Amino acid sequence: MSNILIFKIKPQRLDNDRFIKIAQQLGIESKIIETEDAIAVYDSKRALAYAQPGARFGGFLFFTNQTQSIGDLDSKPLSTEIAKAWTEKFLFQHHLIPKEPREPKIKFQLKMQCFSNEAKLFDGKKRKSQWITTNAYSQIYLNGILVCGPRGRVRMIFKNNEIPIMIHCGIWSEIEIFEERELIPENVAIESLKANLTGRKDTNQISDISNVRLSYFAGEYTGGPDLLHPYYFMDVEFEDKRGKKMGITKGIKQMICINATK
Amino acid sequence: MIKKVGVEWINNYDCHNSLSYENQDAGGFYHELVQHDGWTGSFIWGDSNAWEEDFKRPDKGGTADKWIDTVDFAYFTGHGSPFVAAYFRCDVPDDDRLEADNYSGPDNGDLRLGKNNLEWLAFEVCEALAFDAVKSGINYDVFDRWSKAFQGLHMILSFTTTSNDVATPGRYFAAFCDGRWPSVVFGLPEFLIGRFPLKVIDSWFEMTSCVQPDNVISAVLYANTAGTDTQNDYIHDHGHVSIDPRPGAANWFSWTWISHNC
Numbered sequence: 271m272s273n274i275l276i277f278k279i280k281p282q283r284l285d286n287d288r289f290i291k292i293a294q295q296l297g298i299e300s301k302i303i304e305t306e307d308a309i310a311v312y313d314s315k316r317a318l319a320y321a322q323p324g325a326r327f328g329g330f331l332f333f334t335n336q337t338q339s340i341g342d343l344d345s346k347p348l349s350t351e352i353a354k355a356w357t358e359k360f361l362f363q364h365h366l367i368p369k370e371p372r373e374p375k376i377k378f379q380l381k382m383q384c385f386s387n388e389a390k391l392f393d394g395k396k397r398k399s400q401w402i403t404t405n406a407y408s409q410i411y412l413n414g415i416l417v418c419g420p421r422g423r424v425r426m427i428f429k430n431n432e433i434p435i436m437i438h439c440g441i442w443s444e445i446e447i448f449e450e451r452e453l454i455p456e457n458v459a460i461e462s463l464k465a466n467l468t469g470r471k472d473t474n475q476i477s478d479i480s481n482v483r484l485s486y487f488a489g490e491y492t493g494g495p496d497l498l499h500p501y502y503f504m505d506v507e508f509e510d511k512r513g514k515k516m517g518i519t520k521g522i523k524q525m526i527c528i529n530a531t532k
Numbered sequence: 533m534i535k536k537v538g539v540e541w542i543n544n545y546d547c548h549n550s551l552s553y554e555n556q557d558a559g560g561f562y563h564e565l566v567q568h569d570g571w572t573g574s575f576i577w578g579d580s581n582a583w584e585e586d587f588k589r590p591d592k593g594g595t596a597d598k599w600i601d602t603v604d605f606a607y608f609t610g611h612g613s614p615f616v617a618a619y620f621r622c623d624v625p626d627d628d629r630l631e632a633d634n635y636s637g638p639d640n641g642d643l644r645l646g647k648n649n650l651e652w653l654a655f656e657v658c659e660a661l662a663f664d665a666v667k668s669g670i671n672y673d674v675f676d677r678w679s680k681a682f683q684g685l686h687m688i689l690s691f692t693t694t695s696n697d698v699a700t701p702g703r704y705f706a707a708f709c710d711g712r713w714p715s716v717v718f719g720l721p722e723f724l725i726g727r728f729p730l731k732v733i734d735s736w737f738e739m740t741s742c743v744q745p746d747n748v749i750s751a752v753l754y755a756n757t758a759g760t761d762t763q764n765d766y767i768h769d770h771g772h773v774s775i776d777p778r779p780g781a782a783n784w785f786s787w788t789w790i791s792h793n794c
Contacts, residue, residue: 307719317728319718327717327742334730334738336771341733341754341763341790390663390789392675407793409746418746425741425793436734438741467549474548481694487745490700503745505694508549513615516635517668522613523658524549525694527745 274453274531275375277412277486277498281329281421282365282443284309284320292364293318296333296433326490329421331366333437338429340403340436343389347404348428350384357382357406357426361439371445378445379411382424404428410441415484415500422488422498440488448497451531456482459502459528467506477521478507484530500530535768536649537565538574538603539702540582540618542610547622553699554578554609557656560703561607569710570769574603582610584620587630589644594626601648604768607702612657612690614665615677617643619657632677634667639680646684646776651765652732653688656701660690661751663789678753679787684776686762687754689736692791693747701743708735709767717742729770733763737792744794751791758782 286302286309293299293311300313310319316335321327361367361382371378389402408424410417417423421440428434454462460479467476482504507521514521541558543551555578565571577586587608588594600606611619618630633641645653655661663674678688707716711727714720730738733752740750754762760777767773779785 303720303725305720305724308714310714310718310720310725312725312728317714319714319720321718325719330718332717332738334728334734336731336734339731339733339764340737340792341731341752341788343763343788387791390674392679392787392789394679394785397673397675402790405793416746420742423741423746427737436738438738481747483747485745503696503747506549510613512629513613516615518615518635519666520613522548522611522616522619523694524551524611525658525696525748527696 272453273450274500275413275450276448276531277376278446278448279442279488279496279498280444281323283322288364289320292331295360324491327421327440328491328496329442330440331437333434335433335435338435340427342429343400343402346430347386347401348430348432350386350404352432353404353406353426353428354382354384356432357384357424361424366439366441368442369444373447375447376445377413381409383407383409412486412498415486417486417488417498419488420490422486448495453500454530454532456484456502459530460504463506463526463528474508474510474521476506477509479504480507481505487527501527502530503527533768535571536574536603537562537571537605537607538576538600539607540577540586541608542579542582542620544579545611545619545621547628548611548619551610551697553697556699557609557702558607560700561706562702564703564706564712564716565605565710568712575599580621580624582620583624584618584627584630585625587618588626588642592642594642596645597648600653601645601650604649605652606650607654607656609656609702612655612660614659614662615667617655617657617660617690633680634672634676641677641680643678643681644683645681646686651686651773651776652767653685654705654736655688655690656695658691658694661688661753661789662692674753674789675787682755682777682779682787684778685755686765686774686777687732687752689732689752690750692749692751695744695748698743701739704742705735705739708738709770711770729766731771732765732767733790740792740794746794748794749791750794751789753787753789755785755787757785763788
């Protein structure tokens with residue numbers, strides 16, 4: 271049996287000056303609205319908000335620019351290289367990347383990736399693809415395990431301008447070890463799930479379990495220590511006899527999330 | 533103008549695996565719009581009261597003209613799959629599945645919507661907008677399955693992958709649409725900040741980033757014809773709403789599918 275770390279995170283408190291600098295870079299120069307929970311600013315087309323520590327989404331920076339629509343097809347999106355460079359510079363410049371963990375047992379890794387997102391179009395006869403946005407997204411790892419969830423991800427959506435039309439940046443500032451617990455092995459977690467679901471009168475037979483991934487989930491803060499806890503996320507497929515008769519071999523899928531520690 | 537919302541949800545399936553939070557999910561959407569944005573709540577049906585025939589076209593024996601197609605915005609949450617936008621209980625009229633075209637026949641899909649009123653239809657379910665889906669060895673893409681549903685309907689919002697069963701999607705989605713997200717997501721008092729509505733597409737994508745783990749992909753399918761721009765839709769009273777895209781109203785009609793990595 272191996273152990274896994276449970277982490278305690280602390281988002282940063284963003285003061286007025288730093289928030290104004292971010293707003294200015296994104297082109298908003300209006301009056302700041304601030305409470306203990308959050309800080310925000312908006313003009314007629316753009317809005318920026320940050321949830322302070324202790325708030326439900328503590329550490330979450332959100333920006334939207336409504337002058338363009340994600341669904342607009344008439345623009346040529348930005349190159350992935352420019353989008354990636356802008357994203358990395360933005361995060362670094364505004365100190366939105368977590369501080370280096372003090373404890374050597376914590377290995378933090380943030381990878382930014384970029385891709386051109388294409389829309390699929392159909393005119394009743396032909397299908398075609400068209401680039402629609404350039405998207406930057408993070409992959410955050412703690413000791414090699416993916417961190418996911420609204421307060422553990424960076425997402426940026428660019429159109430044809432260097433400044434994105436949408437930013438979702440949810441990340442902590444400081445991290446420490448809260449405790450170490452025994453990790454439930456993946457096969458044990460799967461068998462336990464199967465045992466729980468098999469034989470229930472309202473449950474069809476499980477035909478497949480796939481896409482099993484161990485991840486820390488940085489969800490909403492609900493009080494007490496702000497913890498990053500590991501879960502197994504998996505896609506469970508249930509047999510669908512009627513669908514099978516129609517020639518559909520795949521059953522009805524459901525994502526199930528189970529605690530990965532004892 | 534009277535703007536109407538209707539929602540249906542299922543937790544307690546009798547012939548599929550049960551879910552846990554769909555009442556809160558759909559209820560959150562409904563109550564946000566009804567209590568905070570002046571919408572008329574037409575119906576909120578759950579479990580045994582949520583019927584497949586409420587969505588089904590009248591020429592197949594359904595009553596969509598009396599239910600779903602009488603509201604402006606409809607929201608369903610429960611199970612779904614690429615060929616079935618929504619699964620219901622097996623003891624309700626008239627069956628347990630809202631089928632796509634090419635499921636039981638090329639033109640036998642249950643959805644023909646927007647002839648009367650419906651503009652936006654959200655299926656907070658797994659996989660309904662998966663781009664490709666195979667039946668009897670033949671691939672049917674999202675256009676083969678759902679394009680005929682658009683008879684004035686502006687867009688369908690859903691997922692291409694599985695999605696986690698959580699309580700908050702409906703409320704957050706509605707709050708991004710009606711502009712109350714600074715209060716609902718960030719905790720800023722509405723009297724201080726006011727409202728900042730997002731387009732319907734932006735609202736759906738950002739909501740999914742706020743609630744889902746990684747590996748989940750949300751998607752939107754929207755229709756357009758001459759003179760329409762549904763991709764720019766806000767909900768009523770919060771910005772531009774395209775006129776309805778009616779098949780046959782011009783010499784072209786198109787559907788666009790776009791996706792978003794949560």
